[in-house]
Amino acid sequence: MKFTVVGAGAMGYRYGVLLQDAGNQVEFVDTWKPNVEKVRQQGGVFVSRDHQNRQLVPVKLFYPEEYHGNPDVWIFFTKQMQLADFLKRTAHCFNDQQYALTCMNGMGHVEKLLKYFKPAKLLAGTALVATVLNGPGDVDFIGARGAGTMNLANYTEKPDEMTHKVVAELKKAQFNPNLTTNFMGTLMAKVVFNSVVNTLCTLFEITMGEFASYSGADELSRQLINEAYDVCERAGVQMLNTRQAELDSINYVSKVANPLHYPSMYQDMSHNRPTEVDYINGYLVKLGQKYNYAATTHAFLTHLVHLAEHTRQQNAVKTHNK
Template identity: 25%
Template sequence: MREWTILGAGALGCTFAALLTAKHRPVSLLLSERHRRHFHPALEFIALNERRRLVSTHPRHAEQATGIECLLVMTKAYQVLPALNNLRGLPADTPIILLHNGMGVAEAVARAFPHNPLLAGVTSHGALKEGPWQVRHTGKGETWLGPVNDKGRAFAHLLKPLADALGHAEWSEDIVSLQHRKLAINAVINPLTACHHIRNGQLHEPRFADVLNQLAEEVHAVLTRLGETETLAQFLRRLNSVIGLTATNYSSMHQDLAHGRPTEIDYITGYVLKHAEDLPVPVCRQLYNEVKKQGG
């Protein structure tokens, strides 16, 4: 039975660990140096039905990389490459699955690990860290994986254990398009909620109507240039649906700014700005600058 090693012991990484262990899949958490002497051997997981249980995983550190069989990367986008570069001796046949917000990282990972099978994914599961080693599963969603390189295509079989644990997992040969769809939503919701210090649902208040529509138009125009075929009307329906479904949530970017952590703005809005070229995207640029100004 293949062990899943999760790099990124945040809310979502711990939630995936809990869901996998519930299906009797072996899981290890790859921990940073700060956890070496303070690691609590079990985390408290609060399920969607409010049931609480302790989840035991195998702690692993960077020098134990030679034993990693399957690596699920769930760190922040800016942490991915530095964290992977610390894994001396990671076997060349170990699949690396990138499951993080934003885009622009996979290309660098492919260059740094040219011999490893490389996959990328998107998920709409929600999770919240309520305390040290205490996480709450806040929403069930879809998960998609797809190949980044040719070797990654041989690992579609990883979907079955993921689907059993998560409730849904499917394969897409065009994972970039699915990443674009998620990034488009994040590029609207995250910086707006972060800059205005609000929950997602507050974006439906009349005061945000104009900026929400203009930002959506800018993001949609850039994604269209990148080859996406979703119409503006379709994107707006999807955007408004996500805002409604996550109305009581704070976005990850809001939480990062609120807690003084770096944000993923460079891999979300920054990705949009990078590919805008001559397209006018003044709201995107203003929000990018404001997040950076606030410490992001």
Template identity: 30%
Template sequence: MMVEAKLKRRSIIVKIAIAGAGAMGGRFGTMLAQTDNPVTFIDLWADHVQAINQHGLLVHTDNGDQRVHVPAYLPQNVPGTFDLIVLFTKAMGIADMLTALKPVITPQTHILELGNGIGNIETISRFVPKEQIIAGVTVWSAALNGPGEITMKGDGSVTLEALGSNEAPFFKQVVQVLTDAGLKPTASHDVLAAIWRKAALNSVLNTYCTILDCNIGEFGQLPDHDAMIDGVLGEFAAIAANQHVHFDAAGAKQLIIAQFPDDKNGLHYPSMHQDMAKGRKTEIDFLNGYIAKVGARENIPTPVNATLTALIHGQEKLKTLHSREAVTA
């Protein structure tokens, strides 16, 4: 069943840009586009931008398919300015994206960071003052099928905190906009703990599912999944204590296990698995690799995260070699 999604335009509340309109950016843009707020997609992939503009974003859901018509631009072509930029750029691409968007970022523009990994806030702080940054994490999931096409399945939520003040009127407005879009936001006063919890989730599910070539539910069916989870989380806890970050390993494990059922995210292949399959660079250095790097610097043993990081880098290298061999064959 194909349903043409029509954007509501009764009133303009918040002018929103989705910077990084891939799987997760596409999902958030799709859900936000059902509110009264104008949404713009920004992405580096020219074919993706062209497909969205020509045909709309094709979205597959459990309830059928729809095409969402939202304007899309390459970063250097974005017109106008925005009240809110929702940043879903890969961690290693944040600086390049914000550099390209400098002409459309004003003193009134707030940046909501929802990408994976640890250290992203520090990167964003090079471009805007902390009063314009909203830090957050999300356990929503999605898959990018190809240019102009995504799949949205499962449930999720968003945890966010204004680095200025959660009492600021604009922050409260953002929370309301996300609520209206069905994104289930919760305002936090310790978003750093939430960021580390999400990074721990990704360092388990993204990394193991990529190495084992399985989806989240299949990982949960493995007889040794408990030991594999505990190995990663134990080292996360040690590094978090060293960095004076509150980290609840038991809570993180519960969150991971909660993703296993099919009606949650069990059927989902995490973003790292998708990146590896398509030969794209992964975010491993901002997940397990971050823990291993700090462990090496602080003389704290992190053999599990260091090994997982090396395995992912090994897969990346082999993918590159195989691609070159295929071209020269």
């Protein structure tokens, strides 16, 4: 099968490289010039696993405007705020026969993708897979091969033959995919997960394991989970997990699967890049408002993340002016 990965960042590289290893034809599209030029200079991307066994993996990486491929499946792993631009710049390659797959963090991407792909050909889900982009052309896969899981669903909630073929390739690449027929519930499970772990670890600049080791971690998690589930219930979203199962998932990933991992929001914050908090906690706040429910804790955390961003920007200006 032929895949094209849009967004050659941490997760884009992980999905693309492992699908390539599984025997698929894979190409990458990215807009970050240092990344594209570094990959071309060194002839591929350097891949490590848990900071070890760094090796160069040959990949084909293009800017959107120069790409003219025709994949069976597009895989989208951009930041939420970057997706619209990526789609516009790559649209000359889209056609009615292609499928789109995405496991991006947060919410807001589905509506954008539906402007270019048929509902029956849109697959979306969540990935509990930890990966770090060390720099241009240099990525670190966290966890042993086969670690992590993912859930995905058709937008129409009616899996077709092509969907099962995609799932089969994801299994070969050891992503442990779980195909569901609950589209919104599948996506919202990761939103709730990220609204706890990503946000709190980012604010306190700690790993997932350090968060989980705090004696009050479960109480913090429950407050955020309960508020998020209250929102989803009012919006008519049937969640995949019970509230307790969601807490258990947070604890398992934080304590067992990836205790040394800094979430992607922390990685953005630490590099002074905009975070996706508006598409995670902020999304829950806006969804609650539609149904006259005030998700006050999520609103408070959204403001705290933006305050942290603002503070870092102010400190950067002060340092520059010294």
